[in-house]
Amino acid sequence: MVLAVLLAWPVPILLAGAKWPPRAPGLALALWQSIALAGGVSMIGSLLVFGLIPFGATPVSALGALAGHVVAGTLPAGATLAGVMALCLALILATHLLLNLSATFIRAERQRRRHHTLIGLLSDPLPFDTEGTRVIDHAAPIAYCLPGGTRSATVLSRGLLHLLDADQLRGVVAHERAHLRQQHHVVLLAFKSWHSALPWFPIANRAENAVALLVEMMADDQARLAVDDRTLARAIALVGTAHLAEVSGTQSPLAAAGGFDDASSSDLVGPRVSRLLGDVPGLSPAARTLVLSATVVLVVLPLALLLTT
Numbered sequence: 001m002v003l004a005v006l007l008a009w010p011v012p013i014l015l016a017g018a019k020w021p022p023r024a025p026g027l028a029l030a031l032w033q034s035i036a037l038a039g040g041v042s043m044i045g046s047l048l049v050f051g052l053i054p055f056g057a058t059p060v061s062a063l064g065a066l067a068g069h070v071v072a073g074t075l076p077a078g079a080t081l082a083g084v085m086a087l088c089l090a091l092i093l094a095t096h097l098l099l100n101l102s103a104t105f106i107r108a109e110r111q112r113r114r115h116h117t118l119i120g121l122l123s124d125p126l127p128f129d130t131e132g133t134r135v136i137d138h139a140a141p142i143a144y145c146l147p148g149g150t151r152s153a154t155v156l157s158r159g160l161l162h163l164l165d166a167d168q169l170r171g172v173v174a175h176e177r178a179h180l181r182q183q184h185h186v187v188l189l190a191f192k193s194w195h196s197a198l199p200w201f202p203i204a205n206r207a208e209n210a211v212a213l214l215v216e217m218m219a220d221d222q223a224r225l226a227v228d229d230r231t232l233a234r235a236i237a238l239v240g241t242a243h244l245a246e247v248s249g250t251q252s253p254l255a256a257a258g259g260f261d262d263a264s265s266s267d268l269v270g271p272r273v274s275r276l277l278g279d280v281p282g283l284s285p286a287a288r289t290l291v292l293s294a295t296v297v298l299v300v301l302p303l304a305l306l307l308t309t
Helices: 004-006 010-017 025-055 059-072 081-122 158-163 166-181 184-197 202-223 229-245 268-276 285-309
Strands: 122-123 131-138 144-145 155-156
Touching: 004 010, 004 025, 004 285, 010 025, 010 184, 010 202, 025 059, 025 081, 025 122, 025 184, 025 285, 059 155, 059 202, 081 122, 081 131, 081 144, 081 155, 081 184, 131 158, 144 166, 155 158, 155 166, 166 202, 166 229, 184 202, 202 229, 202 268, 229 268
Parallel strands: 131 155
Antiparallel strands: 122 131, 144 155
16 A cells, blocks of 8 residues: 555656656656556555455455355455455456556547548658658648558658758658657557546646657657757757747647647657757666666566565
């Protein structure tokens, strides 16, 4: 229970306010994932452990005894209303989280399929490009990636092609393709599912926002291999400024249908540009080892506590 409380509030608050994640966005993302996973397991596990006390000495043996009592329609001596409610709550919470996760991914897959159909009808391939880059006829500067298994696409608008020079465009395309290679949409959907399942839980919102920025920084790091930092920062700033300057609300219907990159958000543009222009150093080997160790411990500890309680 103590671990569940720590992972539900102080630990995510501390990580959300930490200054080091831009120095190692990949490690920070792994740590956020371990916090979310360990928090869910420890929250459900603590309810299970409390409810299973009358059924056996260990959770494993108690689960077997619980199954027998459910089949027989009986309760063991010492069973209380609070314990039964804890078991019911654990089952309801686990089911709610899993169903919400499944529904989020199913909806996203349907949206991607419709989006791919629209892209095929309303876009043209980028000349001299062989990696699935498509161009839509829209004045606003738009760039996003569209995952899809064997038919992933990078979508650009004509407005973007007119706004950026060749080097800046190469950086933007490298950024979007990094999203596709690293499957960032899967991570984003998982945290979106967590937030939608627990909308009243403020940490879920903080986690979703933090993860959205981290995956952008990870894609930026891949784009930095193609262009220099100043060129990439200028491209990000130009696209972000162009979007913020729009007052007519003319967003591309294709982008609204399920794009996975939101480079126009001021919450994402400012930190990314500052990071690229500020020459942010990487974490020291000792700090990286500490973060990696914490990530592994958070994944293993809740399961170990459940099995040994």
